[in-house]
Amino acid sequence: MNATTIATVDILRKIVDITKGLPAYTNEILKTGILPHNKANLVTICDYISSMIHEVNLSDNYRKDVIMLLARFSIFFNNTKVFKDIARADLLQFLDSYRKHESSDPKHKYVATYNLFRIHLMRFYKWLYSPNIEHKQRPKPAQVENIPQLKRKEISCYKPTDLWTQEDDALFLMYCPSSRDKCYHAMSRDSACRPHELLKLRIKDVMFKLTSDKRQYAEISVNGKTGTRSIPLINSIPYVKDWINQHPQSGNQNSILLCGFGRSLGKQLNPSAVDLIYRYYQHTYFPKLKNIPQGDKNKIAELLKKPWNPYIRRHSALTEKSGILKEHHLRQYAGWAKNSNMAQKYLQYFGNESSNNLLEAAGIITSDKQHSDLLKSKSCPNCKEPNKPDSKFCINCQMVLTYDEYSETLEKQQQRESEVQSLRAEVKALQDEQKQKAEEILCTLAQFKEQLNERDQRRLEADFRNGQ
Structure with missing residues (x-):
């Protein structure tokens, strides 16, 4: 059926279907950015997403990224060209629009965006010309033939000095005003999960358990790129319990654990929302803290120089875990595929144990072992309840700690x-x-x-x- 003959109401229904469960802006960009100008491209996007859902069971995040990319791709050419009429030179022009000059992007972060869009567009054009062939067997059409992947000088966009230390986390947890945000922050260090993996959790997904000697811990089951994996929670338990007690729907075990407030009350947050929360803390809340010790002010001033976002939390946590877990266990824990080189990145680039050992031997720095307990929960000697590190009394039995x-x-x-x-x-x-x-x-x-x-x-x- 020709796209121009499809009724607008049917196209709107397609838009609703492919954007179900996604942020409102994905629906909006299709309706206002493309529909009035290029029905053919909009129908193609809808058909492609529907096909991908059935072929590979797209995650919500992946689905959102592809929709936004293809919408921008069409808008880049002012919606004047249908996708099949976009030549190889046009496609390269679109990709090159994401390149940045050394002065504006010294860490070459754009390379990751360029390479990701390259992969998405190659997969899209394979489907566009061969929709009836099994997705792994589809040939590359001329538009995407021989488009090289860009190589990056840096192993990561983050430097080892960008990572948050336990002292940084303790400082954040001390002054953060939100129990929910404290819970996310503590869980991100404890679990090293991807942001969307934590944000999908429901209250019932946190399973509290006891060891034979009555020590308490918890387990969460998260769904990632490599399937489901079980992650233990240890030091974050006091913050998780504290938030659940204050949760607006704590009586409903099916409620989203780290839910939104206000108009988004009870709804699942997306990683971009968490990114905005961290930006608020970095640029507005923490710089304006008053009536705090000068020593803490100085530490906060240094912390504000580091990145504040959901993914630096995962980087920081995995770097810490890479010094504890063997490589194959680290892969399983982090949810990396067997052929992923991410483990080597953490073991070789972020791991600076050899440098630290030399500096310690020379007496230039001291061992950081004293910092390893900064975030360790304080177990009550009376009832074994895990408490926050700075707790003076047990939250369960009021025992002095x-x-x-x-x-x-x-x-x-x-x-x-x-x-x-x-x-x-x-x-x-x-x-x-x-x-x-x-x-x-x-x-x-x-x-x-x-x-x-x-x-x-x-x-x-x-x-x-x-x-x-």
Whole structure:
């Protein structure tokens, strides 16, 4: 069927179908950016997405990225060309529009975007010319033949110094005002999950468990690029419990764990929303913190120089885990495919243990072992409940958790007892004073009564004498 003969209402229905569950802007760009100008391209996009859903079971994030790319691709040519009429030179012109000059992109971040769009467009054009062939067997049409992948000088867009340390996390958790955001932040360090993997979780997906010696931990099951994998939660448990207790729908186990607020109440957040939240903290909230120790202000000033986004959280966590897990375990934990080179990136580029060992041996830096417990949850000796590292009392049984707090509690108790004793002494003194005053009043009254009696007696005697 010719695209121009398809009724607008049918096209709108197709748009709703392929954008179901995606952010509203994906629907909007198709309806307002393409539909009024190029129905053919819009129908092609809808048919392609529908085909891909059935062929490879697209994830929501992948589906959104492809829709936005193809919409921009059509708009780039002012919607004047149908996709099959776009020549190889046109396609290269579109890809080249994402190249950036060294001065504006010194880390060459654009390369990742260029290569990703190249892959998406190659897959799209294979389908466009051979829709009825099995997707793995489709040949490359002329438009996408011999388009090389760009190589990047840097192994990663992040430097080792960009990664968040445990001290950075402890500082963030200390001053972050939102229990939900603290929960996400702590879970991202604890699990090293991709942002969308955490954002899909529901309350029921957090399974709290006990070891034989009554130590508590939790497990989450996440769905990633390589399928489902189980991830333990240890140090983030106090923050998870704290947020669940404050969750607007805590009684509903099917509720999204890290849900939105306001008009998005109860709805699943997308990674771009979390990115905006971190930007707010970096550019607005943390720089304006007042009435905090100067030492913390200085640390925050240094932390603000680092990247604040959901993916630096995963990078930081995986770098930490790469020093603990063997490579094959790290691949499984991170959700990487067998042929992925990501493990080598973390083991060789971000792992700087050899450099640190040399600096420690020379006495230039000290071991960071003391920092490894900064985020470790504090287990209550009485009930084994995991508590936040800075907790003074157990959230479950109110047991005192630190010696300093124990001493402070004893001191406060002694102070209260002293105040009670002082108050009792003051009350007794007041009672004695009141008793003495009462006795004086009674004595005065007795004397007055006696004087009255004597006066009355004298008057009676005088009256008696006068009567005789």
